[in-house]
Amino acid sequence: LPELLTLGQYDPETLTGPGIWLRCAIAGKIDDFRCPPEHVPIVYLPGVGKTDLNASETCPDHLISLAELQYRGSIWLNEHGRDWLPEQFLASKKKGLGLNIAKDETAKNSLHNSLHTILLMDLDDLKGKHLDDSFFNSLIISDPDSLFLRWLNDGDSFRKEQNENSWKAFVKHCEKNLKFNPDKDGSLKAAELLAFHQKDSWKKIWNRFCEAPERYKNIPEHIRSLRPPDNKLSWRLASTTEFEGFPQWNDFHEKALSKALANLSNFDFNKAKTEIINLDTEHSGRRSSPEKPALWDELGQAPLARALGHLTVAAKAASTTLTGGALADLEKSYVTEGWKVDDGVMKALSEVRETSDIDAVISAVKSFYLPWLEESAKYLQTTAADSGYPAGRPSVETAPSYQAGDLILFVDGLRFDAAKNLSEKLSSKGFNVTENPLWAALPSVTATGKAAASPVRDKIKGLLGAPDFTPVISENENLLTDQRFKQLLVTEGWTILDDNSTGDGEGKAWCENGSIDHAGHSTKQIELASQMDYLLERIVVRVRDLSNSGWKKITIVTDHGFLFLPVNLPKSVLPSVLTEDKWGRCASIKPGAKVKQGRFPWHWNQEEYYALANGVSCFRDGLKYSHGGLSLQECLTLRLTVIKDAGYEAENYIQITDIKWTHSRCAVTVSGKAAGFSLDIRGSINDPESSLAHKPVEFKPAENQNDNIWTASAVYLDPDPDTDTVIYLVVLDKEKRLKTYRKTVKE
Numbered sequence: 001l002p003e004l005l006t007l008g009q010y011d012p013e014t015l016t017g018p019g020i021w022l023r024c025a026i027a028g029k030i031d032d033f034r035c036p037p038e039h040v041p042i043v044y045l046p047g048v049g050k051t052d053l054n055a056s057e058t059c060p061d062h063l064i065s066l067a068e069l070q071y072r073g074s075i076w077l078n079e080h081g082r083d084w085l086p087e088q089f090l091a092s093k094k095k096g097l098g099l100n101i102a103k104d105e106t107a108k109n110s111l112h113n114s115l116h117t118i119l120l121m122d123l124d125d126l127k128g129k130h131l132d133d134s135f136f137n138s139l140i141i142s143d144p145d146s147l148f149l150r151w152l153n154d155g156d157s158f159r160k161e162q163n164e165n166s167w168k169a170f171v172k173h174c175e176k177n178l179k180f181n182p183d184k185d186g187s188l189k190a191a192e193l194l195a196f197h198q199k200d201s202w203k204k205i206w207n208r209f210c211e212a213p214e215r216y217k218n219i220p221e222h223i224r225s226l227r228p229p230d231n232k233l234s235w236r237l238a239s240t241t242e243f244e245g246f247p248q249w250n251d252f253h254e255k256a257l258s259k260a261l262a263n264l265s266n267f268d269f270n271k272a273k274t275e276i277i278n279l280d281t282e283h284s285g286r287r288s289s290p291e292k293p294a295l296w297d298e299l300g301q302a303p304l305a306r307a308l309g310h311l312t313v314a315a316k317a318a319s320t321t322l323t324g325g326a327l328a329d330l331e332k333s334y335v336t337e338g339w340k341v342d343d344g345v346m347k348a349l350s351e352v353r354e355t356s357d358i359d360a361v362i363s364a365v366k367s368f369y370l371p372w373l374e375e376s377a378k379y380l381q382t383t384a385a386d387s388g389y390p391a392g393r394p395s396v397e398t399a400p401s402y403q404a405g406d407l408i409l410f411v412d413g414l415r416f417d418a419a420k421n422l423s424e425k426l427s428s429k430g431f432n433v434t435e436n437p438l439w440a441a442l443p444s445v446t447a448t449g450k451a452a453a454s455p456v457r458d459k460i461k462g463l464l465g466a467p468d469f470t471p472v473i474s475e476n477e478n479l480l481t482d483q484r485f486k487q488l489l490v491t492e493g494w495t496i497l498d499d500n501s502t503g504d505g506e507g508k509a510w511c512e513n514g515s516i517d518h519a520g521h522s523t524k525q526i527e528l529a530s531q532m533d534y535l536l537e538r539i540v541v542r543v544r545d546l547s548n549s550g551w552k553k554i555t556i557v558t559d560h561g562f563l564f565l566p567v568n569l570p571k572s573v574l575p576s577v578l579t580e581d582k583w584g585r586c587a588s589i590k591p592g593a594k595v596k597q598g599r600f601p602w603h604w605n606q607e608e609y610y611a612l613a614n615g616v617s618c619f620r621d622g623l624k625y626s627h628g629g630l631s632l633q634e635c636l637t638l639r640l641t642v643i644k645d646a647g648y649e650a651e652n653y654i655q656i657t658d659i660k661w662t663h664s665r666c667a668v669t670v671s672g673k674a675a676g677f678s679l680d681i682r683g684s685i686n687d688p689e690s691s692l693a694h695k696p697v698e699f700k701p702a703e704n705q706n707d708n709i710w711t712a713s714a715v716y717l718d719p720d721p722d723t724d725t726v727i728y729l730v731v732l733d734k735e736k737r738l739k740t741y742r743k744t745v746k747e
C-alpha cells in the first residue's frame with residue numbers, strides 16, 4: 001500500500017514517523033512520501049483508540065497534532081461506532097469478514113496468539129470453516145510433529161526459544177493429541193512412548209523421525225538410555241516391528257546376522273544360496289525401502305541388513321545356469337541375469353566397514369560366489385577351446401565408422417556390471433544410452449585390449465614372440481607404445497584430450513579414464529568395492545562435461561573386465577622356467593614347453609598362443625583383483641553409446657531465479673517449463689508433512705515475460721517467529737514430485 005503511513009519511531013523506508021511528520025507527509029511537504037493521485041492517505045495508529053483522540057484535554061502530546069484528522073477523514077470503526085476487536089472484525093457480517101469464529105474464551109485467546117498469521121492468509125482459505133481453538137493453534141504450531149521431535153532432541157534450548165504463546169499451544173497440542181504433557185512427563189517418558197509408538201499419533205511422529213533422523217541426533221541416545229524390553233520372547237524375532245524403536249534390538253539382530261553369515265562357510269553352494277534368501281526374509285524389515293524407511297538403517301547402524309539385500313539379489317541370480325549350452329547361450333544368460341551376481345557381491349562389500357562385518361560378508365561370498373565363478377569360468381574355457389573364442393579377428397574385422405562430433409571415452413577395466421550401473425546413472429541424467437555386449441580381445445590385458453577397442457585397430461597387427469602381449473603398427477612394425485598409439489590416432493584424424501580437457505565438439509576425439517583398473521591394482525584391492533560407486537560418478541561427470549562441450553555422440557569402450565574376490569584368488573602353479581613372461585592370469589610359454597593350463601590364440605596373431613590360468617586361479621599369490629584370463633567377468637564387456645537428449649533440459653530443467661520476502665509471504669520466481677508446478681515451504685526437503693506453508697501455491701506466468709518465467713507467492717507459517725529458522729523452498733511438478741529446491745532463511 002503506497003498510501004499507508006504509520007505512527008512510530010522515524011523510519012522513512014517504512015513510511016513511519018511521529019505525528020508532526022505524518023501531518024507534513026499528508027500535506028505533501030515530505031520528499032520521502034508522495035501519495036499516488038488516485039489514492040487517499042491511510043494513517044495507521046498502533047495502540048491508539050478513538051477515545052484517545054476525542055479527549056482533547058487529556059490527549060497525549062504525541063497525538064495532539066493528529067487529533068483534527070478525525071474531522072477531515074473517517075476512522076475505521078465497527079457498526080456500533082467503536083474500535084474493532086480482532087474477533088469482531090473477523091466475525092461481523094455487516095462491516096467485517098463474516099467468518100465463522102468460535103465464541104468461547106479459549107478460541108479467542110488462541111485467535112489473538114495467531115493473529116499475525118491469519119492477517120496474511122487468503123480470505124478464501126478461511127471462509128466456510130469453523131475457526132476454533134484447534135484451528136488457531138494449528139497456525140501457531142503448523143508442524144507439531146516436527147516441533148515435538150525438536151523438543152525431544154534439543155531439550156531446554158528448544159524451550160527457551162519459544163515465547164509463552166507458542167509454548168502453551170505446543171503443550172496443549174501434546175495433551176490433546178498425544179495424551180502427554182512435556183512439562184509434567186519429561187523427555188525420558190517421551191522417548192519411551194516414541195520407541196514403542198503403539199498409538200497412531202505416536203506412529204505418525206515415529207515415521208516422521210525415520211524420514212530425517214539425522215536432524216535429531218540426540219533422540220537415539222535418549223532411547224538407548226532406556227532399559228530395553230529384551231526379556232520378551234518376541235525380542236528375538238528380527239521380522240517383528242514391535243521393538244523397532246530400540247537400538248538395542250537392532251544391535252542384537254545385527255550380531256545374530258553376523259553369526260549366521262559367518263556360518264555359511266560350512267554350507268555347500270546350493271544350501272548357502274537358500275540360507276541367504278531365508279535370512280533376508282527375516283531381516284529385510286530392518287532395511288529401508290522406497291515405501292518405508294527403517295530408522296537404524298537410515299542412521300547407518302544396520303550395514304549387514306543392507307549388505308544382505310545385495311547378497312540375496314546375487315544368490316537368486318546365481319541360480320541362472322552358466323555351465324550349459326553354446327557360447328551364445330552363455331552370453332545371453334550372463335547379459336540378462338548373470339552379471340547381477342557380480343554386482344550384488346560388489347555392492348554387499350561396499351556396505352560394510354567394520355572388520356567383523358567385512359568378515360561376515362566375506363564368509364557369505366566365499367560360500368556361493370567363488371564356486372559359481374569357478375564353475376562358469378571352467379565351462380567357458382572348455383567351450384571356447386572346443387568351438388573357438390567369439391571375439392572377432394583383426395584380419396577379418398574392420399573398425400567402426402565415426403563422424404565429426406564423435407568422441408570415444410576409453411575406460412580401463414570397465415566390467416560388465418560396472419558398465420550397467422554407469423548406463424543407469426547416465427540415463428538418470430538425461431542421456432540416451434545404447435548398450436552393446438562385446439567380447440574383449442585375448443588375453444584380457446590392456447596391452448592387447450585397448451588397441452582392439454580403438455578406432456585404429458585396422459592399422460595394427462601382432463608379431464610372433466611379441467613382448468608383454470603388445471602388438472605393432474602394421475605400416476612399420478614399431479611396437480605399439482602408448483605414445484605411438486596416440487600418434488597413430490592423431491595421424492588418422494583424432495584429437496587426444498587429456499584429463500583436464502574437453503575439447504570443442506569439433507572433429508573426432510579420444511580420451512581415457514584409468515581410475516577403475518588403477519584402484520583394482522592398488523595395494524588395498526579390497527577397497528575397490530567401496531570405491532566403485534564414486535569412480536562411476538566421476539565418469540558421469542566427465543561425460544556430462546564432454547557433452548556440454550559440444551560432443552554429439554560419446555562412445556564408452558573398454559579393454560577388459562576383471563575378477564574380484566575379497567579373499568585371495570586361488571593359486572595356479574606355472575613354473576617360471578616354462579615361461580617367457582608371466583602376469584596374473586596369462587603367460588607366454590617358451591617354445592617346446594608343455595603346461596597344464598589351457599592355451600588360446602592371441603587376438604592380434606592367431607599363430608601366437610598364450611597360456612591362460614584355469615578357472616579363476618592366478619599365477620601369482622595374494623591377488624584379489626586380476627585379469628588377463630578367460631572368464632565372463634574378464635571378457636564379456638559392454639560398449640555404451642551415449643547421446644544427450646536434446647529435449648531433456650528444456651523439458652526438465654527448473655531453476656529458482658529470485659526470492660523475495662514481504663513479512664511472512666515469500667514470492668519465488670523460476671525459469672523453465674513450470675506449467676502446473678507448485679511452490680511449497682518445508683522444514684525437510686522430501687517430506688510433504690513438514691510443510692510450513694499455509695498450502696502449496698501453483699506457479700503462474702510472470703507478467704510481461706516469456707512463457708519460461710513463472711512466479712508463486714506462499715504464506716510461511718513460522719513455528720518460531722523469534723528465531724531464524726532454516727527452511728526449504730520446494731518446487732513440485734504436476735505429480736507433486738520434487739523438481740528443485742533452495743535452502744533459505746526467512747528475512
